[in-house]
Amino acid sequence: MTQERSPQSAATPAQPARSAPSSGATLDRQDSRVSVGQGGVRGAVGDFGRRVRSGDLGPLPVVVGLVIIAVIFQALNPVFLTSTNLVNLLYDSAAVGTISLGIVLVLILGEIDLSVGSLSGLSSAFLGVLWVNQGWPVVLAIGAAMLSGAVIGLLYGIVFTRFGMPSFVVTLAGLLAFLGLQLQLLGSQGSINLPYGTALVTFGQQQFLPPVVAYVFAVVAAGVVFLTGLLNTRERRKANLSYTSTQVLVLRAVALLVLFLLAAWYLNRDNGVPWMFMLFVIAVVVANYALTRTSWGRHMFAVGGSVEAARRAGINVKRVYLSAFVLTGLLAATGGVLSAARLASSSQSAGTGDVNLNAIAAAVIGGTSLFGGRGSAYSALLGILVIQSISNGLTLLNLSSAPRFMITGGVLALAVLIDSLARRSRVSHGRA
Incomplete structure (x- = not known):
């Protein structure tokens, strides 16, 4: 599937080299940071547009x-x-x-x-x-x-x-x-x-989730998304890298919460999840x-x-x-x-x-x-x-x-x- 791929675990080399990105996209360079945290929602929209134009479609x-x-x-x-x-x-x-x-x-x-x-x-x-x-x-x-x-x-x-x-x-x-x-x-x-x-x-x-359990899962899922984003923001802020503002994190979590709750409610009209x-x-x-x-x-x-x-x-x-x-x-x-x-x-x-x-x-x-x-x-x-x-x-x-x-x-x-x-x-x- 890939070129020049050698599976052998050879010895450690003489000179160091940078490892590949951990999430499929490189971290922002020191000279090209855009602090989404300062731009709020408008900054997040602009950052999203830049990522799409650069090929990071997600x-x-x-x-x-x-x-x-x-x-x-x-x-x-x-x-x-x-x-x-x-x-x-x-x-x-x-x-x-x-x-x-x-x-x-x-x-x-x-x-x-x-x-x-x-x-x-x-x-x-x-x-x-x-x-x-x-x-x-x-x-x-x-x-x-x-x-x-x-x-x-x-x-x-x-x-x-x-x-x-x-x-x-x-x-x-x-x-x-x-x-x-x-x-x-x-x-x-x-x-x-x-x-x-x-x-x-x-x-x-x-077997289906009881309606109450489905709603609980929806709330927990949105909460986990928010907390994960908050932790990631703190880590990137400490590293002096671009980060997502708390305002954007809250809006994202609320949107997901509404979506998950609506999905749980709609599926519960039948047997449920x-x-x-x-x-x-x-x-x-x-x-x-x-x-x-x-x-x-x-x-x-x-x-x-x-x-x-x-x-x-x-x-x-x-x-x-x-x-x-x-x-x-x-x-x-x-x-x-x-x-x-x-x-x-x-x-x-x-x-x-x-x-x-x-x-x-x-x-x-x-x-x-x-x-x-x-x-x-x-x-x-x-x-x-x-x-x-x-x-x-x-x-x-x-x-x-x-x-x-x-x-x-x-x-x-x-x-x-x-x-x-x-x-x-x-x-x-x-x-x-």
Whole structure:
């Protein structure tokens, strides 16, 4: 995926070098600071315009795309934006979204995992065989299924770092091998029905946040956004860098609070927010914290930006790659378990079809760069909402899979084009 990428963890070099940016964008230079804190809302608007012109688009294209998709499908079928349909849309987004979150991690490193669909199907098969056929306790069966993905991810990482086999090749081989193992496990039976009414199946089909809990989550989410922004502002102010004013932080938090409360209220008109989708959102938030607030996350972006620069900075490149592949495998297996819970079965078709492509497409459409070094855990959330909205809208129109594939492919191509143009703009502004 990236050029001149060497996975070997060589010795520390003789001369130091700067590490790559930790969040996909360089910090402001001392001679080009713009104190947003002094400009208030007007300064924030101006800063936003400058970032857009320099190619730092953030989630703007995805948000605009979601609005356009909602308007079009609502005009074609008034059922699209009903609370009942949106609840189902969120339910269907959780499993593939969890898989896509793992894809975000390897894409940040400039690598790829083409086998996440097969890994999810294999974990689904492990769950059915161990729980139903072998009589294991459901908790142990789930743990074994998820562990299988982590072990396979570790295997990928070892092959990649020790032997230098491209991730494209090693995971493509895994796609075929583990698909075969999935078919072998299920055998002539083809599928295993999970016991209906059990806690796992109920979680995947019928468990929703109580209305009060949904509102509490909305308030907490807005509060966390405000506190995180406040802490970031204080850190940047101490470092004499540009920062966002408290006024802007408050306005942003209030806007998000209103949005989250309205979303919770509207979904509560039906069954409410699915717990399975909430689990996916929590995973995204945890991953975002790890990527943006820990040394591991900074090392991830550094390696994705430049392997050699990261190695010269003293980063254990091999360990970073291993951790990313392990987490990707673990999240793929978790997505398989969630999918089995949603469908109440483990079948030979699990993880096949468009699962693999949708997981990868969601990460890219959400804003994670194919070139490495840039991305966000929220890419998985935004991207899967785009893909699932397209799929859901076309299903309501009684259209076949053909237009869905073509439209999703077009959206993916547009996302990559925007990423390429933004990257070119950042290069021209000296920020890549």
